[in-house]
Amino acid sequence: MFGPENAELTVHTKRAGAAAKAGHDLTLLVERWSATVDGDAVTLDADPRSLRVVKGAGGITSLGDEEKAAITRTIDKEVLKGQPIRYADGALTLNGVTRPIDVTWDGTEGRARVKQTDFKIKPYSALFGTLRVADEVEVRVRRIDG
Secondary structure (H helix, E strand, C coil): ECCCCCCCEEECCCCCCHHHHCCEEEEECCCEEEEEEEEEEEEEEECCCHHEEEEECCCCCCCHHHHHHHHHHHHHHHHCCCCCCCEEEEEEEEEEEEEEECCEEEECEEEEEHHHHHCCCCEEHHHCCEEEEEEEEEEEECEEEE
């Protein structure tokens, strides 16, 4: 069994668009989740309301606590909308859509790339679309219990 007590689940976004320099590449920590591994079968459930911005790289200015909290609220209300997140049998269910995704796992770290539009999620944009989150995000899980 894996969860926040012995592993870290993070989501990594990149910025895109003509005004990308103004934005930030984000690292989001999923605070409430659990996963089980039984042979080759992996099941993971994550609470979409538990994502928190822990890092913002790049951008014109650094992200303060207020900006991080605003991003977290936007992700909850406009992007994930509280919909359950589940990975099982090689497929991810996100935003009510289930699709197969490739996950790599070496026993210590796992990675998957998720294209938001494949799950009917419109990547966040601002400044009339000149600053936006890239469609593909990377999800990582890393054991921290040794």
